[in-house]
Amino acid sequence: MAADLKYEISQNAYIKLVLHALKHNTTAVNGILLGRVNPQNENVVEIIDSVHLFHSNLALLPPLEIALIMIEEHYGSQGLGIVGYFHANERFDDVELGIVAKNISDHICRYFPQAAVLLLDNKKLEAVPKGKCQSPVMQGLT
Amino acid sequence: MVSKTEETQLNRLENQVDNGGGGAWEYLCLVRKLKVRRSEKVLKHGLSILNDPKKRSALGPEEWTLYEQVAIAAMDCQCLDVAKDCIKVLQKKFPESKRVGRLNGMLLEAKGSWAEAEKAYSSLLEDNSLDQIIHKRRIAMAKAQGNISEAIELLNKYLEIFMADHEAWREQAELYVSLQMYKQAAFCYEELILSQPTVPLYHLAYADVLYTLGGLENLQTAKKYYASTIDLTGGKNTRALFGICLCISAIAQVSKGRNKEDKESPELQSLAATALEKDYKQRAANKLGLLTCSLRSLKN
Numbered sequence: 001m002a003a004d005l006k007y008e009i010s011q012n013a014y015i016k017l018v019l020h021a022l023k024h025n026t027t028a029v030n031g032i033l034l035g036r037v038n039p040q041n042e043n044v045v046e047i048i049d050s051v052h053l054f055h056s057n058l059a060l061l062p063p064l065e066i067a068l069i070m071i072e073e074h075y076g077s078q079g080l081g082i083v084g085y086f087h088a089n090e091r092f093d094d095v096e097l098g099i100v101a102k103n104i105s106d107h108i109c110r111y112f113p114q115a116a117v118l119l120l121d122n123k124k125l126e127a128v129p130k131g132k133c134q135s136p137v138m139q140g141l142t
Numbered sequence: 143m144v145s146k147t148e149e150t151q152l153n154r155l156e157n158q159v160d161n162g163g164g165g166a167w168e169y170l171c172l173v174r175k176l177k178v179r180r181s182e183k184v185l186k187h188g189l190s191i192l193n194d195p196k197k198r199s200a201l202g203p204e205e206w207t208l209y210e211q212v213a214i215a216a217m218d219c220q221c222l223d224v225a226k227d228c229i230k231v232l233q234k235k236f237p238e239s240k241r242v243g244r245l246n247g248m249l250l251e252a253k254g255s256w257a258e259a260e261k262a263y264s265s266l267l268e269d270n271s272l273d274q275i276i277h278k279r280r281i282a283m284a285k286a287q288g289n290i291s292e293a294i295e296l297l298n299k300y301l302e303i304f305m306a307d308h309e310a311w312r313e314q315a316e317l318y319v320s321l322q323m324y325k326q327a328a329f330c331y332e333e334l335i336l337s338q339p340t341v342p343l344y345h346l347a348y349a350d351v352l353y354t355l356g357g358l359e360n361l362q363t364a365k366k367y368y369a370s371t372i373d374l375t376g377g378k379n380t381r382a383l384f385g386i387c388l389c390i391s392a393i394a395q396v397s398k399g400r401n402k403e404d405k406e407s408p409e410l411q412s413l414a415a416t417a418l419e420k421d422y423k424q425r426a427a428n429k430l431g432l433l434t435c436s437l438r439s440l441k442n
């Protein structure tokens with residue numbers, strides 16, 4: 001990567017994704033990040049909103065295709081594009097980006113090379129209600 | 143699989159109990175009957191009955207079933223002390239019980255002591271090698287440790303013995319899909335459709351997998367199965383309607399270079415689109431514009 005890219009995520013986008021993961025705590029979930037490149041500083045990508053996708057059968061193509069088409073239509077009219085992908089693994093101690101997540105995020109990177117991939121850190125999420133952890137519970141991997 | 147009416151009934155009961163309206167025992171029985179996973183609620187309401195001696199004795203012999211249900215829910219919520227206490231009570235009452243032995247195995251699982259749990263299950267299987275639940279626990283353990291391929295292998299062996307276990311076939315299909323082994327997942331759905339041809343869910347899932355596999359033949363078959371889903375659900379299945387539109391557009395793309403076979407009737411596309419628009423008008427009128435744009439981009 002050329003320069004250091006920074007990502008800013010809005011509270012709305014962040015909370016929606018985490019709440020979805022919490023609601024379906026027994027399965028993997030994923031979502032799409034929407035936003036744009038900061039018009040004043042092209043090294044900053046703003047993640048302004050998010051759309052959570054599935055909580056079962058994440059690796060099937062038809063629902064994913066329809067979702068992406070509709071998301072692009074809807075947010076395109078607001079001037080936002082797909083800037084990344086969010087994934088939360090099924091198992092508590094699974095910190096790896098699985099094949100499915102990799103494939104989907106690769107696909108997104110093809111259209112937006114600075115795409116961000118956020119993986120939910122389950123251990124940090126568990127610590128949140130106990131008030132121990134204030135930092136975001138996701139790790140960014142590009 | 144839970145039907146919509148059953149789910150609404152369950153949610154209504156759950157709301158009632160949550161807001162202090164009573165009916166906890168009814169709720170717990172329904173959860174047990176439908177085999178849904180609502181461990182936090184089960185734990186909360188189950189404990190409220192078990193910790194109240196009057197309510198507990200009112201259950202009579204059902205008390206022990208409740209202890210088992212709460213123990214499992216507690217393990218699911220990682221409240222291992224509660225689980226241990228429940229199991230202790232059951233052990234005292236039924237000292238030689240295999241069912242309690244199973245719960246002990248599950249407790250070891252919940253603690254993460256995989257080797258000990260495996261030992262416990264193997265010894266239980268020696269006495270009864272056809273215990274479905276224990277076989278399934280071993281598969282679940284493999285899955286929990288992240289060893290999906292071993293889970294698939296164990297599940298295959300299970301399915302050789304218990305071929306009629308539909309939920310197991312579904313689980314196998316989902317495991318295959320998660321590893322992107324779509325051909326094998328398709329096989330599982332084929333088995334399900336063969337044994338239960340009138341369940342639209344299997345047709346839909348099969349079509350989804352075929353579409354994901356891709357290739358002209360698979361796309362055409364997928365279209366047929368989306369159509370059969372629509373047939374079986376009386377046209378109400380939105381996913382299948384979308385599936386048809388996707389298939390038509392994908393088939394058109396794949397056969398662009400080839401001879402125009404024109405077996406495809408253009409009516410199907412417009413029929414599906416009209417049905418979708420009607421559906422959206424009824425249920426989400428403000429998203430109708432979004433739908434029309436998306437369908438248009440599919441046509442191109």
